[in-house]
Amino acid sequence: MNTLEGWIARPDGMQRGTVHVSDHIEAIDVDGPIVDVPTDGGPRILPGFIDPHVHGGGGGDAMDGPDGVRTLANYHLRRGTTTLYPTTITNPWRNVLTALHGINDVRQAQQNELLPDLPGAHLEGPFISPNRLGAQPDEAVLPTPERVKAILAMNVVRVVTIAPEIEGATEAAIRMAKAGIRISIGHTRANAETVQAFVDAVREAGGTIGFTHLFNAMGGLGGREPGIVGACLADPQAHAEMILDGHHVHFTSFLAAHAALQDRLLLVTDAIRATGLGDGPSELGGQAIEVLDGKATLPSGTLAGSVLTMDQALRNAVKVGLPLSTAAHLTSGAAAHYLGLNDRGRIEPGLRADLVTLDADLHVQSVLTAGRNVPGIG
Numbered sequence: 180m181n182t183l184e185g186w187i188a189r190p191d192g193m194q195r196g197t198v199h200v201s202d203h204i205e206a207i208d209v210d211g212p213i214v215d216v217p218t219d220g221g222p223r224i225l226p227g228f229i230d231p232h233v234h235g236g237g238g239g240d241a242m243d244g245p246d247g248v249r250t251l252a253n254y255h256l257r258r259g260t261t262t263l264y265p266t267t268i269t270n271p272w273r274n275v276l277t278a279l280h281g282i283n284d285v286r287q288a289q290q291n292e293l294l295p296d297l298p299g300a301h302l303e304g305p306f307i308s309p310n311r312l313g314a315q316p317d318e319a320v321l322p323t324p325e326r327v328k329a330i331l332a333m334n335v336v337r338v339v340t341i342a343p344e345i346e347g348a349t350e351a352a353i354r355m356a357k358a359g360i361r362i363s364i365g366h367t368r369a370n371a372e373t374v375q376a377f378v379d380a381v382r383e384a385g386g387t388i389g390f391t392h393l394f395n396a397m398g399g400l401g402g403r404e405p406g407i408v409g410a411c412l413a414d415p416q417a418h419a420e421m422i423l424d425g426h427h428v429h430f431t432s433f434l435a436a437h438a439a440l441q442d443r444l445l446l447v448t449d450a451i452r453a454t455g456l457g458d459g460p461s462e463l464g465g466q467a468i469e470v471l472d473g474k475a476t477l478p479s480g481t482l483a484g485s486v487l488t489m490d491q492a493l494r495n496a497v498k499v500g501l502p503l504s505t506a507a508h509l510t511s512g513a514a515a516h517y518l519g520l521n522d523r524g525r526i527e528p529g530l531r532a533d534l535v536t537l538d539a540d541l542h543v544q545s546v547l548t549a550g551r552n553v554p555g556i557g
């Protein structure tokens with residue numbers, strides 16, 4: 180048994196109290212009113228962050244195989260991420276399958292290691308538009324029945340980014356949705372009508388819809404052309420990822436999206452290998468990139484993922500005006516709801532003891548993953 184004392188993130192604000200934990204949350208004792216802003220410098224206790232879109236960090240990348248997965252998972256764990264989905268990048272098909280095998284190996288061994296929980300992989304590409312690659316290598320392929328079969332046979336993919344307009348996308352998405360995979364629309368040039376028809380077909384099959392890094396690698400919202408962004412914001416059920424690093428999305432666009440999506444907006448990192456390594460040359464999907472002042476770009480100037488961590492995303496959301504408990508939901512509960520992880524994402528008795536404590540400036544002080552303390556933080 181372990182106890183944490185401080186300001187506990189509640190659905191409607193922060194409240195003073197104590198959290199009693201084993202590998203799950205045993206009990207919560209609260210005291211005093213629920214407030215937007217804690218009134219003293221005590222620790223802020225939040226549900227551990229959940230990152231559904233993360234390529235790398237600390238020098239490791241999901242495409243490297245098991246060692247890379249462990250490196251990135253460890254790196255982000257120390258920034259408060261207690262659940263993550265290692266994310267592949269568009270590459271020759273055999274490389275993608277090899278990467279998924281590596282992710283699966285670590286997932287199956289994770290019980291014996293101090294790692295964040297890895298429920299599965301996010302397959303970002305290769306089923307995307309060759310005309311909206313963003314920083315993805317030019318290796319997009321169609322989601323043929325054979326490729327979908329190979330994915331389903333591995334049973335490790337839990338989220339797939341897919342462009343609705345490519346040949347076979349709807350059939351592929353329906354098959355994957357029926358296997359419980361979240362269908363995330365992204366890297367696409369579809370118009371709103373195509374998106375709507377795709378969304379309807381996936382939902383009819385019982386699927387759950389997300390949008391991959393809203394605003395990035397997709398057209399904008401216009402009055403006469405709502406595009407992907409309009410289709411997303413107008414949808415009463417869709418979830419959407421956002422990279423809140425200050426480079427990918429203007430903070431005002433973030434606030435506009437939050438006003439529309441509320442608790443269906445999820446902050447993700449899209450972090451790459453170079454995250455945590457400072458400025459300098461690095462690599463993404465086999466391409467040379469450069470990190471300068473916290474911004475990763477291809478030689479063309481295109482943004483190449485981020486060097487964001489979830490704790491920084493949380494600080495950015497608070498900096499632009501969100502109450503801490505709301506920001507905590509965007510970094511944890513929103514993703515848990517989207518991904519069907521009913522045993523985490525909130526601080527409630529019976530849930531996994533995935534917790535992060537932060538100081539008054541929202542810097543990570545300690546991390547618990549399933550009740551186990553991550554040593555050497557803060």
Ligand SMILES: [Zn+2]
Binds near residue numbers: 232234266303449484
């Ligand atoms: Zn990505």
